[in-house]
Amino acid sequence: MAALRLHIGLLVGLAICALAFRFELSRALQGNSLSWAYVGEWPFFAGFGIYFWWFVLNGRERRPRKGHRATVAPEFANMAAEWQRHQRELLESQAATKSSIESSGEDLTDTPESRHTT
Numbered sequence: 001m002a003a004l005r006l007h008i009g010l011l012v013g014l015a016i017c018a019l020a021f022r023f024e025l026s027r028a029l030q031g032n033s034l035s036w037a038y039v040g041e042w043p044f045f046a047g048f049g050i051y052f053w054w055f056v057l058n059g060r061e062r063r064p065r066k067g068h069r070a071t072v073a074p075e076f077a078n079m080a081a082e083w084q085r086h087q088r089e090l091l092e093s094q095a096a097t098k099s100s101i102e103s104s105g106e107d108l109t110d111t112p113e114s115r116h117t118t
Contacts (some may be wrong), residue, residue, distance in 0.1 A: 017046035
């Protein structure tokens with residue numbers, strides 16, 4: 001069903017481009033010099049529509065072949081593992097800081113700003 005909608009959309013788009021091309025060509029031949037730019041533009045739009053239609057139909061589900069792994073430059077091979085290790089260290093550090101603050105019993109809401117009265 002999705003492919004049928006794509007085909008119908010392409011046909012409607014090509015019909016619009018053809019009608020617009022014909023309209024602008026007739027205006028250009030009548031002396032409207034600006035219309036010559038549009039005469040070249042509508043076939044370009046039609047070509048782009050065909051390219052897009054072909055890409056959506058055939059390029060939508062590109063999957064790597066079985067056993068094919070993406071290659072990574074050697075200097076970046078351990079980057080993900082190092083980043084995850086760094087994130088774990090940060091979380092552990094934050095948890096340790098939070099527990100030390102909670103165990104100290106210090107009232108963190110008692111700040112000089114909160115004591116100031118006007």
